[in-house]
Every structure is written in structure tokens, then in C-alpha cells.
Amino acid sequence: MIKLTDVSKQFKDKRQLVKAIDYVSLDVKEGHVVGLIGENGAGKTTLLRMLCTLIRPDEGEITVNGKDIFEQQESYRSSLGVLFGAETGLYNRLTARENLEYFASLYNMSNHDTKNRIDMLAKRFGMRKYLDRRVEGFSKGMKQKVAISRTLIHNPSIVLFDEPTTGLDITSSNVFREFIFQLKEEGKTIIFSTHMMDEVEQLCDDLIMMHKGQVVYEGELETLFANENSRDLNYLFTSKIVRGDLYV
Template identity: 45%
Template sequence: MIEVQQVTKQFGAFTALEDVSFRVEAGEVYGLLGENGAGKTTMMRMMATILRPTAGNIEVAGFSVIKEPNEVRRRIGILFGGDVGLYSRLTARENIAYFGSMYGMDRTAIEHRIKRLSQMLEMDSFLDRRVGPFSRGMKQKVAIARTLVHDPQVILLDEPTTGLDVTAANMFRQMIGTLQAEGKTILFSSHNMGEIDKLCKRIALIHQGRLQYAGTLQKLREQYGMQDLDDLFMTVVEGSGR
């Protein structure tokens, strides 16, 4: 469903990613693991057609991000960490509806999706309030709903639990399980090893722009004889010699 093929991304003389390849299967929750600055967000921006690979290619749902970017955009939902980019003067409902209209959804379809997402994310109590005064966690829920409003096949989540408290983060993990049961393909980026361990069976581990490992967590644990994912990460990184 997502195939990264020998991708390199340069910004001038700086190489953000170098010769990275991995594959995410349809219906899988796949972890993209690495410290801050490893290149995770750059990779996801290329998958979302915001950036163009310097070399190599990425296919999403069978479409090239280089040759068929519009087809890719129709099939993905993307949430980046950091600024959630909501319109502060609009209500949560209006923010979500606006993005639904951008995908060509009619009013009935939008309202149906908003109702479903509001229940899933427990947003009913603030759905019709302006988002300006919202807490970081409330805004993050609205941003997640906006990402999912058009019912995308492929969901790209870059540090999605930023700003969520323990209860909300647990609710988010339950939502991921629901989406996977619906057949969605989910790429989940994080430097939080606990989240990755709970949500993903397979991962790609990136350090300083280079792929260090792609495969199952079970195989990685067997390879190094360790169970703790934090220890595993540090062992792989230190072994990279970079």
C-alpha cells in the first residue's frame, strides 16, 4: 500500500534522507521510528506530496507521488505534529466540515462523518465551540477528526499524540485499532517507544537520515536478545557508527 523505493532527499548540500526503502502492507499499522531530526517528518511530507524526492520514488495505493500526486492526495489523510493549523474563529464542527468540503464531500456525508468521529474521539461536549480557547489536547482531537473526515484509505500520523493526556492517548490507541479493523493502512511516526510497541508489529528505524532496520519488532528483539524497545533503539543507533 505504501512502497518507499531508494528515496533520497537533499536540501542544498544537506542530505535529510539517504537511500531509504521499506514497504507498508494494506491494512497494517506500521511504525516509523527515530529520534527528533532523524528524517521522519521529511519522509511523511514526501508521502503526502508536499515535498518531492531528490532521488527514488514513493508509491501510495499504487500511485507515484512524483507522477500521480493528485491521485495520492485523494487517498491519504495526514496529521503532522506541532502546529495543528486550525481556524481559531471557527467551531470544531466548522473546521472539520471545511476540510471535508475541500475533498468534495456533500453536506450530508460531512455531517455523518462528523457525528461518527465526534463519538470516536469523545468531542460532543465541545464540537460546537470555537477552537481558539481550546486546550492543546482538544485541538489535537479536532485535527485528527479533520484528517479522517474524508475516510481516507491511507492515514499518515506524525507524532499524533502530542498534547494528549494519558486518557486521551489511550482513546487514540483504541481508535487506531478501530481504523485498522476497517481496513485502513496507517503509518505512525513517533519517538515514543512505548506507543510504537503498543500499536505496531513492524517498523522502520531511521537514524540521521539512514534506514537502520525494517521488519518486525519480534525479529529485532530476537536479533539483539533484548525486550526493552528503548534499549533496542540505542543499541541499533550506536551500532550504526554514526
């Protein structure tokens, strides 16, 4: 469904060229949950930023259902839900409902659809009690639920998250996990980066392992476990990154 072909991206950093993405080719299947892992600086955020058309590759092509994402940016973006980091991007002075209404208006949603969608999300995430309170007094977990709802307000088919649980406590992380299961049931395609191996083990169908801008493993998690005769992703990650001896 989402296909990257020989995608590269360089940045100039203090007159030095950094290869953030180094000829990456990938295929993400519709309805799959994909975990994106790699050390700091491996290129995860850069990859996700390209996938949501925030930056263009220097070389290569990114297509969704065979169409270049930059050539159909507007319609592609309306099918995307994006959440970067634990930053919620919410307006503290507005209530949760007003925040969601605002984001719905950015997608030109009708009042009727907006109301129905907010009702549904509030029910699903248990937000009804505080839907009409200002966000400024919310706990991190409450804010996260609103932020996730914001990401989903327009019912996107592809959802991208960059380290969605970094800095969150166990309860809030569990909210995220529960939410991934629900999205998966709805058949959405989900890609998220994380440093938490147990998150990948629990939630993902597929794995993309990156190292220094290159993909060192792409495929089903179960296939990796079977080939390596181990289900310890932490160990498998370390053996690939540190010793480079993973069978792929």
C-alpha cells in the same frame, strides 16, 4: 502497498549539503501500523513530507499500489489523512463542526456525507457536547480530537502522523492510542513518527528505524524482538544507534 525505491533527498543548509534521506528503500504493507523512529534529524519528517507529496525526492521512486504518487497526486492525496505534529491547524473562531465542515468542503464532500461523517466521528471521539462550541476555548485534548477527526473526515485509507503525541498529556496521548486501534480495525494503513518507544511497542505491527537519513531496521516488531531476544525497544534502539551492533 507503499513502496520506496532508492529514495534520496538533500537540502542546502547554509551552503552545506545535508543528506536528509540517503537511498532509502521501504515496503509498507496494507492495513499495517508502522512506527517511524530515529534521533532528531534522522529524516523522519522529511520522509513523511515526501509520502504526502509535499516535497519531491531528488532521486528514486515512491509508488502506491504500483503507481507513482507524484503522477497521480490528486487521487492519491484524496486517499491520505495527514497530521503533522501537535499543531492542530484548526480555526479558533469556528466551532468544531464548522472546522470539520470546512475541511470536508476541501474534499468536495456532499452536505449529506459531511453531516453523517461528522456525526459518526463526534460519537466515536465523544465530541458531541462541544461540537457546536468555538475551538478557541478548547483544551489541548479536545483540540486534538477535532484535529484527528479533521484528518479522517474524508475516510482516507492511508494515515500519516508526524509526532502526534509530542507535548500532549497522558489523557490526550491515550486518545491518540485508542484512535490508532480503531483505525487499525478499519483496515487503514498508518505510519507515524514518534520518540515514545512504548507507543511503538503498544501500537505497531512494523518498525522503521532511521539513522542519519538511512534505514537501519525495517520489518516486523515481533521479528526484531525474536532475533534480538529482547522486547526492550529502548535498549534495541540504543544498541543499533550507539553501537551499531543490531542483528538485522
